[in-house]
Amino acid sequence: MAYKKFKADQLFDGYHLHDHDKVLITDEAGRIENILAVSEAGDGIQSFSGILTPGLINCHCHLELSHLKDVIPPHTGLIEFLCSVVTKRGFDAEVIQQEIIKAEKEMYDNGIVAVGDIGNTADTAEVKSKSKIRWQNFVEVLGFTDEKAEENIEHYKSVVNILEQKLQTSNPDKSGQVLKHRTSLVPHAPYSISPKTFKLINQLTKDQVISIHNQEHPAEDDLYKTGGGEYLRLFKIFGINESPFPVTGLSSIRSVLPHFNNGQTIFLVHNTFMPEEDVQFAKKYANKNGLTLIWCLCVNANLYIENKVPPVEMLMTNDCPLVLGTDSYSSNWQLNIAKEIQSISKHFTSLPLETILQWATINGAKALKWDDVLGSFEKGKKPGVVLIDRSFEVSKKIL
Numbered sequence: 068m069a070y071k072k073f074k075a076d077q078l079f080d081g082y083h084l085h086d087h088d089k090v091l092i093t094d095e096a097g098r099i100e101n102i103l104a105v106s107e108a109g110d111g112i113q114s115f116s117g118i119l120t121p122g123l124i125n126c127h128c129h130l131e132l133s134h135l136k137d138v139i140p141p142h143t144g145l146i147e148f149l150c151s152v153v154t155k156r157g158f159d160a161e162v163i164q165q166e167i168i169k170a171e172k173e174m175y176d177n178g179i180v181a182v183g184d185i186g187n188t189a190d191t192a193e194v195k196s197k198s199k200i201r202w203q204n205f206v207e208v209l210g211f212t213d214e215k216a217e218e219n220i221e222h223y224k225s226v227v228n229i230l231e232q233k234l235q236t237s238n239p240d241k242s243g244q245v246l247k248h249r250t251s252l253v254p255h256a257p258y259s260i261s262p263k264t265f266k267l268i269n270q271l272t273k274d275q276v277i278s279i280h281n282q283e284h285p286a287e288d289d290l291y292k293t294g295g296g297e298y299l300r301l302f303k304i305f306g307i308n309e310s311p312f313p314v315t316g317l318s319s320i321r322s323v324l325p326h327f328n329n330g331q332t333i334f335l336v337h338n339t340f341m342p343e344e345d346v347q348f349a350k351k352y353a354n355k356n357g358l359t360l361i362w363c364l365c366v367n368a369n370l371y372i373e374n375k376v377p378p379v380e381m382l383m384t385n386d387c388p389l390v391l392g393t394d395s396y397s398s399n400w401q402l403n404i405a406k407e408i409q410s411i412s413k414h415f416t417s418l419p420l421e422t423i424l425q426w427a428t429i430n431g432a433k434a435l436k437w438d439d440v441l442g443s444f445e446k447g448k449k450p451g452v453v454l455i456d457r458s459f460e461v462s463k464k465i466l
């Protein structure tokens with residue numbers, strides 16, 4: 068059998084960062100054979116400058132919003148940002164498709180091999196059916212009131228059906244193996260889901276991987292603690308004049324996490340304003356109730372919207388499993404995990420690069436339950452081989 072051999076300044080295997088003396092060996096199709104010392108690897112080694120890493124995992128994106136690139140200016144603050152997304156997202160269907168095509172290609176070329184992708188619509192189904200990326204589709208429910216909960220859920224179930232039908236048998240790779248995409252229903256955020264809607268989503272997502280935007284702004288807590296605050300501005304756009312949610316006197320995560328008890332893996336996305344006591348509450352609740360929590364960081368999006376970074380060190384101190392996401396083109400300059408790594412190392416200078424690379428690869432693969440194939444250079448896996456330059460400006464898939 069013909070082998071491919073790669074080395075670079077550094078080689079990250081999904082767990083550890085090695086120096087230039089290690090060689091990655093794969094078969095022609097990119098299936099991992101071994102990592103050997105240069106002295107044992109023989110000839111025919113391709114040499115690169117930069118870091119070789121397994122394919123990158125983007126745990127939070129909204130591919131369907133790619134047409135909002137450069138539409139909403141940076142640093143508006145979350146509430147203004149959300150009002151803009153809601154009022155400005157309507158574009159010509161042709162433009163929406165063109166921008167989805169471009170964004171999917173950008174992610175594939177820059178080394179992203181799997182995406183946890185939020186969508187309120189099935190606009191991305193066509194592009195995904197031809198994509199070489201693995202998709203965990205999160206069909207995102209918006210449902211402000213209990214009265215409309217059932218009708219709403221039926222609508223989003225039809226979106227799930229379209230995605231499932233379109234993606235089910237697509238993408239045979241060279242060996243004829245069908246990639247395993249997945250689709251689940253998920254709640255958008257504590258400030259857009261009524262109690263009954265939460266209950267229905269919990270029933271419909273037994274043992275699935277789901278996600279929720281969490282504590283991205285302090286007003287989310289105000290809403291549940293007092294029934295007031297800045298979110299009322301967003302609700303007005305939907306013709307709602309007062310908070311439709313129960314006033315619990317508690318933070319938003321303490322108010323909504325108890326709706327879940329069905330074996331789910333839940334991605335908590337953003338956590339920019341999540342205090343340590345809530346992190347500890349959430350971990351305790353999850354342990355008691357059979358949930359797995361994953362903390363997803365979208366640092367460039369936080370910088371774009373609020374010019375603020377999440378409490379990364381505190382999350383690490385509390386042993387929270389961390390993964391990375393780009394969020395959408397409405398709130399990022401690019402859809403590129405290497406640039407997220409760059410941003411994190413710039414803002415948290417004492418963090419070892421090895422740790423951030425783990426979040427971008429093996430942690431993401433485990434969180435999406437695709438670590439049987441993705442996330443590390445372990446024999447038999449086919450995780451993709453990606454080259455990143457050492458300043459994290461440019462990344463590309465080389466196999």
Ligand SMILES: [Zn+2]
Nearest residue numbers: 129280394395
């Ligand atoms: Zn998002």
